[in-house]
Amino acid sequence: MRNERLVEKIALGRIRTLLQNAEARTTERNDASKKLARRYVGLARKIGMRYKVSIPKELKWRVCKGCGNFLVPGVNCGVRLVSSHGYAAYVCECGEERHVFYKKAR
Ligand SMILES: [Zn+2]
Structure with a gap:
């Protein structure tokens, strides 16, 4: 049991590092970096599946489900506030x- 936990911890650490790198590459705004960023996201997902750990909440919403981009506002996504529903739409x-959602759900 102990070992399993350790593996999970390491996997999670790798996922975080990969996604941090993905963010850094995305910010560079060039095609080669963009490809790398997507690769990092793909690897992070694979590690998650392989070791059955999910991508941490605070990072999960920043990964596009459609194309695997790491979302950085102003670089590869736009942000729109929908105040009537209390959420920000990252496009x-x-x-x-x-x-x-930035308002707590009732
Ligand atoms: Zn996308």
């Missing part, structure tokens, strides 16, 4: 929308 360049 990826591929057209995929991600809703992030």
Whole structure:
């Protein structure tokens, strides 16, 4: 049991590092970096599946479901506030929308 936990911890650490790198690459705004960023996201997902750990909440919503972009506002996604519903809509360049609630759900 102990070992399993350790493996999970390491896997989670790798996922975090990969996604941090993905963010850094995305911010560079060039095609080669963009490809790398997507690769990092793909690897992070694979590690997650392989070791059955999920991507941490605070990072999960930043990964586009449609194309695997790591969303960085102003670089590859736009942000729109939908105050009537209490969420921010992150719109990826591929057209995929991600809703992030900033009001607590009732
Ligand atoms: Zn996308």
